[in-house]
Amino acid sequence: QVQLQESGPGLVKPSETLSLTCTVSGGSISSSSYYWGWIRQPPGKGLEWIGTIYYTGNTYYNPSLKSRVTISIDTSKNQFSLKVSSVTVADTAVYYCARHSSSFTYLDYWGQGTLVTVSS
Amino acid sequence: DIQMTQSPSTLSASVGDRVTITCRASQSISSWLAWYQQKPGKAPKLLIYKASSLESGVPSRFSGSGSGTEFTLTISSLQPDDFATYYCQQYNSYLFTFGPGTTVDIK
Numbered sequence: 001q002v003q004l005q006e007s008g009p010g011l012v013k014p015s016e017t018l019s020l021t022c023t024v025s026g027g028s029i030s031s032s033s034y035y036w037g038w039i040r041q042p043p044g045k046g047l048e049w050i051g052t053i054y055y056t057g058n059t060y061y062n063p064s065l066k067s068r069v070t071i072s073i074d075t076s077k078n079q080f081s082l083k084v085s086s087v088t089v090a091d092t093a094v095y096y097c098a099r100h101s102s103s104f105t106y107l108d109y110w111g112q113g114t115l116v117t118v119s120s
Numbered sequence: 121d122i123q124m125t126q127s128p129s130t131l132s133a134s135v136g137d138r139v140t141i142t143c144r145a146s147q148s149i150s151s152w153l154a155w156y157q158q159k160p161g162k163a164p165k166l167l168i169y170k171a172s173s174l175e176s177g178v179p180s181r182f183s184g185s186g187s188g189t190e191f192t193l194t195i196s197s198l199q200p201d202d203f204a205t206y207y208c209q210q211y212n213s214y215l216f217t218f219g220p221g222t223t224v225d226i227k
Contacts, residue, residue, distance in 0.1 A: 037216075046207065046218060046219075046220050046221050047156075047164065047207055047209075047218040047221075048218070049215075049216040049217065049218065052216075060214045060215075062215065062216075063121070063215070096163055096164075098163075101166075101169070104211070104214065105152075105154075105169070105211050106154035106166060106169045106170075106209065106211055107154070107156075107164070107166065107209075108166050108169075108175070110163035110164060110165075111163065112162075112163055113163050
């Protein structure tokens with residue numbers, strides 16, 4: 001059973017960089033079958049796809065966030081990471097990592113999510 | 121970008137009711153659509169993929185249909201565990217988008 005777990009600071013100051021890591025267990029992040037994604041959900045609002053990475057390092061970003069987002073992967077640690085620069089209060093959200101099933105498709109396994117608050 | 125809409129935004133229903141939620145795409149996405157259920161404080165859970173394929177372990181009272189631009193999620197007989205928010209998501213292109221969600225609450 002694949003499990004994903006987000007980790008990182010729960011509080012970030014405005015203009016700083018938000019950094020989160022997703023640790024995958026129960027399966028290899030280097031599998032050629034899967035892509036790995038980040039999704040966020042502001043309090044009381046809907047879901048927004050942030051971006052996705054393949055084990056080769058290929059990345060795909062939401063154009064609305066692309067200029068501030070970097071997703072990377074560390075296959076030796078079975079982890080992938082998210083950085084969002086120049087954050088504002090609008091970046092306050094629960095951040096989820098998830099696995100895309102069978103290539104770049106729907107999301108079949110999700111982490112529990114982690115709340116990141118942007119506040120001074 | 122492909123925009124997704126859902127209707128209704130909120131639905132009040134009783135246990136045993138048949139419930140239908142509609143999702144529309146701004147352009148054709150073939151059958152590249154998934155449905156998720158989310159309960160408060162929890163991650164979304166995959167219910168349906170490729171418009172009508174039931175994810176393993178999901179009760180058979182859930183079903184999906186549609187193709188192109190119009191899709192539906194149907195719960196044949198609403199159970200107490202089904203009160204939640206439901207999201208559709210298209211994966212037709214390398215730019216995923218979710219619908220705004222439909223909350224199913226107790227009538």
